[in-house]
Amino acid sequence: MMTYSLRRVLIAIPTLLVVLTITFILIRVAPGDPAEVRLGDYASKEAVEALRAEMGLNRPIWVQYLDAMKGLLLGDFGRSMVNGRPIAADLVRSLPYTLELTLAGILFGALLGIPTGVYTALKRNTLSDYLGRTLSLGGLSFPTFYLGILLMLVFAIKIPVFPVVGGGPLDDLSKNLYHLFLPGLTLGLIMTAYVTRMTRSSVLNILNEDYVRTARAKGLAERKVIYKHLLRNALLPITALIGVYAIVMIGGSVMVEIVFSRPGLGRMMIGALKQRDYTTLQAVMITFTSFVVLINLLTDLMYGLIDPRVRFK
Amino acid sequence: MMKAIKLAFITMLAVVVLFGLGAPWALAQTLRIAMDAGDIADLNPHIGHSTQDRGILHLIFTGLVRYSPGDIGKFEPDLAEKWDVSKDGKVWTFTLRKGVMVHPWKNNPGYELTSEDVAYSFKSAADPKRSAWAGEYAGMTFEAADKYTVKLTLQKPLSSILLLPKVADYAGGLIIPKKPAEELGEGFRTQPVGTGPFIFSKYLPKEKVVTVRNDKFYRGVPKLAGVEVFFMPDLSTRKFALQSKEIDVIEGPPSQPWVEEMQALPGVKVNVFGPGEAGVLHFNATKKPFDDIRVRRAVAYALSRDEVVTTIGKAIAAPVYSEIPPPQAGWMSREELLQRGQKDKKDCLYEFDRNKAKKLLAEAGFPKGFTTEISMTERGEYQVPIQNIVAQLREAGIDVKLKVVDHPTYHSNIRKDLNTIVLFNCWRPTTDVRLTHFYHSDSIVVTGKKPITNFSHVGMIDVDGDKKVDNVDSLIESTREMLDAEKQVARWKEVQLKVIDWCLSYPVFIKKFTFARQDYVDWGYDLKSTLILSPQINELTKINK
Numbered sequence: 001m002m003t004y005s006l007r008r009v010l011i012a013i014p015t016l017l018v019v020l021t022i023t024f025i026l027i028r029v030a031p032g033d034p035a036e037v038r039l040g041d042y043a044s045k046e047a048v049e050a051l052r053a054e055m056g057l058n059r060p061i062w063v064q065y066l067d068a069m070k071g072l073l074l075g076d077f078g079r080s081m082v083n084g085r086p087i088a089a090d091l092v093r094s095l096p097y098t099l100e101l102t103l104a105g106i107l108f109g110a111l112l113g114i115p116t117g118v119y120t121a122l123k124r125n126t127l128s129d130y131l132g133r134t135l136s137l138g139g140l141s142f143p144t145f146y147l148g149i150l151l152m153l154v155f156a157i158k159i160p161v162f163p164v165v166g167g168g169p170l171d172d173l174s175k176n177l178y179h180l181f182l183p184g185l186t187l188g189l190i191m192t193a194y195v196t197r198m199t200r201s202s203v204l205n206i207l208n209e210d211y212v213r214t215a216r217a218k219g220l221a222e223r224k225v226i227y228k229h230l231l232r233n234a235l236l237p238i239t240a241l242i243g244v245y246a247i248v249m250i251g252g253s254v255m256v257e258i259v260f261s262r263p264g265l266g267r268m269m270i271g272a273l274k275q276r277d278y279t280t281l282q283a284v285m286i287t288f289t290s291f292v293v294l295i296n297l298l299t300d301l302m303y304g305l306i307d308p309r310v311r312f313k
Numbered sequence: 314m315m316k317a318i319k320l321a322f323i324t325m326l327a328v329v330v331l332f333g334l335g336a337p338w339a340l341a342q343t344l345r346i347a348m349d350a351g352d353i354a355d356l357n358p359h360i361g362h363s364t365q366d367r368g369i370l371h372l373i374f375t376g377l378v379r380y381s382p383g384d385i386g387k388f389e390p391d392l393a394e395k396w397d398v399s400k401d402g403k404v405w406t407f408t409l410r411k412g413v414m415v416h417p418w419k420n421n422p423g424y425e426l427t428s429e430d431v432a433y434s435f436k437s438a439a440d441p442k443r444s445a446w447a448g449e450y451a452g453m454t455f456e457a458a459d460k461y462t463v464k465l466t467l468q469k470p471l472s473s474i475l476l477l478p479k480v481a482d483y484a485g486g487l488i489i490p491k492k493p494a495e496e497l498g499e500g501f502r503t504q505p506v507g508t509g510p511f512i513f514s515k516y517l518p519k520e521k522v523v524t525v526r527n528d529k530f531y532r533g534v535p536k537l538a539g540v541e542v543f544f545m546p547d548l549s550t551r552k553f554a555l556q557s558k559e560i561d562v563i564e565g566p567p568s569q570p571w572v573e574e575m576q577a578l579p580g581v582k583v584n585v586f587g588p589g590e591a592g593v594l595h596f597n598a599t600k601k602p603f604d605d606i607r608v609r610r611a612v613a614y615a616l617s618r619d620e621v622v623t624t625i626g627k628a629i630a631a632p633v634y635s636e637i638p639p640p641q642a643g644w645m646s647r648e649e650l651l652q653r654g655q656k657d658k659k660d661c662l663y664e665f666d667r668n669k670a671k672k673l674l675a676e677a678g679f680p681k682g683f684t685t686e687i688s689m690t691e692r693g694e695y696q697v698p699i700q701n702i703v704a705q706l707r708e709a710g711i712d713v714k715l716k717v718v719d720h721p722t723y724h725s726n727i728r729k730d731l732n733t734i735v736l737f738n739c740w741r742p743t744t745d746v747r748l749t750h751f752y753h754s755d756s757i758v759v760t761g762k763k764p765i766t767n768f769s770h771v772g773m774i775d776v777d778g779d780k781k782v783d784n785v786d787s788l789i790e791s792t793r794e795m796l797d798a799e800k801q802v803a804r805w806k807e808v809q810l811k812v813i814d815w816c817l818s819y820p821v822f823i824k825k826f827t828f829a830r831q832d833y834v835d836w837g838y839d840l841k842s843t844l845i846l847s848p849q850i851n852e853l854t855k856i857n858k
Contacts, residue, residue, distance in 0.1 A: 030722065031718075031721070031722040031725035031729075032724065033725075036721065036724065037354070038354060038355060038360065039362070039445040040362035040445055041724055041739070041766070042362060042446065042484075042741075042765075043445040044441065044447065044448045044763050045763060045764050045765070046447070046448075046763065047442075047444065047445055050441050050442045051442075079499075082355070083352075083353065083354065083355060084499040084500070084502050090518050093517075093518060094518070094519065145547075149549050149550075152549075152550070153553065156553060157553050157556050157557060164550060164557050164559055165347075165543065165545070165554045165560065166520060166543075167520065258546055258547050258550075259547050259549070261520075261544070261545045261554075263517070263518060263519040263520050267351060267352075267519045268518075268519065270351065271352050271519065274351065274719070274720075274721070
């Protein structure tokens with residue numbers, strides 16, 4: 001497993017280089033640059049050129065590229081071109097918010113989606129099944145930002161239980177969780193829809209397997225049949241879905257971060273894009289890509305835990 | 314297992330709610346204001362220009378003079394107690410207030426501000442490597458004559474109308490104390506140190522900036538314990554935060570429906586205030602068919618300013634008829650332009666007349682109209698008026714296709730001279746700056762000596778067909794040096810009348826700023842206008858609860 005994991009990490013390096021190169025090119029193709037954005041429309045051309053020189057933007061593009069590559073691959077993210085702050089410090093501050101939001105979404109999605117999926121599979125073609133499938137279809141169709149606003153309207157304004165603003169302090173667990181609930185639920189409800197459908201489909205596939213029939217024939221309690229035999233075997237595709245969706249959620253958390261005014265990687269990326277903050281955008285993309293690689297690896301490793309027959313080569 | 318999961322869920326929910334409900338949302342008497350922004354850009358007052366930056370800077374920094382709170386039509390002494398100007402208008406001597414304390418920073422408890430700091434600050438404002446407004450201070454020298462006296466020497470004289478805005482509490486006039494600026498270097502941009510009513514406390518990226526009361530503030534101890542400026546780019550979120558009372562003041566869009574919606578909320582008041590940003594259409598006279606004055610006039614006649622204003626909302630917008638908008642010196646009302654037009658036997662208003670527009674187009678060789686494509690920003694404050702403008706022009710046969718891009722791209726494109734028509738919304742601190750930026754030949758985009766926003770290329774084209782390039786350069790430059798305010802204002806009007814006659818631009822609307830607040834927030838003054846695009850929060854602002 002160790003060798004397998006190490007090999008996967010090494011293979012990720014070319015992936016990071018490709019992502020970095022694409023980001024480097026795309027942001028520089030877009031009109032406007034950090035000097036223009038930073039000084040605004042009132043600044044003279046002279047002031048803009050002076051700032052461009054200070055930022056190193058008048059160096060040959062290949063020099064800028066090599067500089068960016070070297071820095072990022074060695075873990076030196078440098079400073080924001082807009083506010084001059086060390087990017088690493090901002091990443092360290094934003095990352096926990098994104099990670100906890102993603103984790104909360106996964107937790108809600110799994111805790112709500114798996115039981116619902118199992119239930120609808122066992123009650124297939126009944127009213128409960130139709131209701132479950134309709135609701136999950138609705139969940140798939142709902143835009144994240146709209147759901148967030150709706151939840152905010154209901155649970156922060158009409159029934160004022162949760163806050164509207166912010167991510168909460170990282171050093172105060174209860175306040176942090178309090179601020180996390182609604183945003184986590186927003187992401188989690190969308191994920192519930194996917195997990196429900198996948199779980200239902202997966203359980204239905206193995207419902208009539210011989211070993212399930214045998215387990216029932218042996219007189220095992222239905223609960224044990226479901227959780228020890230059915231669900232355990234249905235978990236592989238569900239795990240794959242959760243892994244893939246976790247990656248989607250990390251990137252998709254930006255809408256939730258904006259709606260709930262939470263700090264996070266998504267907002268950092270959008271802000272960097274709007275302000276043409278090349279260095280910050282490159283650093284955020286590297287971070288995102290690294291997490292994609294990591295989550296893919298963890299998902300694959302989970303297979304081995306769920307199914308002992310899986311071997312890592 | 315289902316029961317166990319349900320129980321765990323409910324317990325978790327109960328715990329976080331119970332803990333959370335006990336959480337105090339804010340320190341008493343701390344004002345919480347939410348801006349339409351993702352984050353700050355730069356808290357160096359000589360660079361920061363966005364609405365959220367200016368609002369924060371105004372808490373922390375002050376100037377030699379200040380615009381009267383809530384009214385940009387008047388100046389008051391501030392860091393300077395008094396000032397004199399030499400007879401030739403070239404030497405301005407400011408006497409500083411004694412005992413003004415610079416805020417503490419890092420391990421430094423602060424110190425008394427002196428003329429050395431003021432001179433340093435203006436030199437920084439005049440340096441293109443350190444200031445976005447260096448052009449405003451070109452040709453000026455700054456001297457610390459003694460501990461409390463600062464001398465500004467100009468190469469050419471300036472009237473008080475033009476000089477005082479340069480030393481007021483805005484942009485380059487905000488005083489950066491020398492010691493913290495030199496000690497913090499680049500760090501000053503996110504740890505500003507000034508002399509204002511509030512002291513910078515902390516900056517949480519993408520979340521907020523926190524300031525606390527300056528107990529040694531020279532105009533009196535602020536009534537507020539502090540101000541927290543939140544970054545909340547989503548309008549719905551800001552509204553909900555106001556309704557839940559987690560936020561006391563929110564920035565709004567320039568939208569009448571929004572104003573009406575906020576006014577309907579219990580316990581909420583809305584401030585609509587100026588001066589606003591004037592929206593002017595600039596015609597690129599170097600690109601066909603706008604090189605033909607008949608086409609430019611046709612576009613002007615095809616537009617109804619009132620219809621554009623109605624689309625934006627009469628509560629927040631008004632038509633403007635001159636490049637210089639009210640209340641700036643040199644602005645002209647509809648009545649004044651009408652009278653002037655009658656006197657000079659010219660049309661100075663180009664009021665809506667679609668038939669006239671079509672007739673002019675036909676004379677210019679476009680009986681069926683023409684098509685043009687322009688870059689346009691996706692920002693709402695541009696989209697609302699431009700959509701109406703495009704619809705009106707279409708009725709006259711002028712098909713304007715919009716290529717919508719993000720805001721930085723729009724500004725980049727128009728400065729590359731890509732558009733045939735440019736809609737530009739802005740306020741400029743003085744009449745001279747506005748006329749220079751838009752109509753002096755030095756300011757012509759791309760090719761000017763100091764290219765900025767002369768999109769119509771005044772100073773590069775022959776308008777009247779006499780084979781000579783027409784410009785207003787000498788008019789602008791000579792007016793700048795006049796010391797008689799009345800004559801200066803009259804001359805500025807002459808500049809505008811020429812441009813109106815050439816129809817190189819078409820002023821359309823002025824759009825005000827909108828903020829909603831809890832009714833317990835008292836600004837401490839009557840808010841009519843402010844240059845910083847958001848309500849000034851000063852030592853008199855308080856929370857009445």
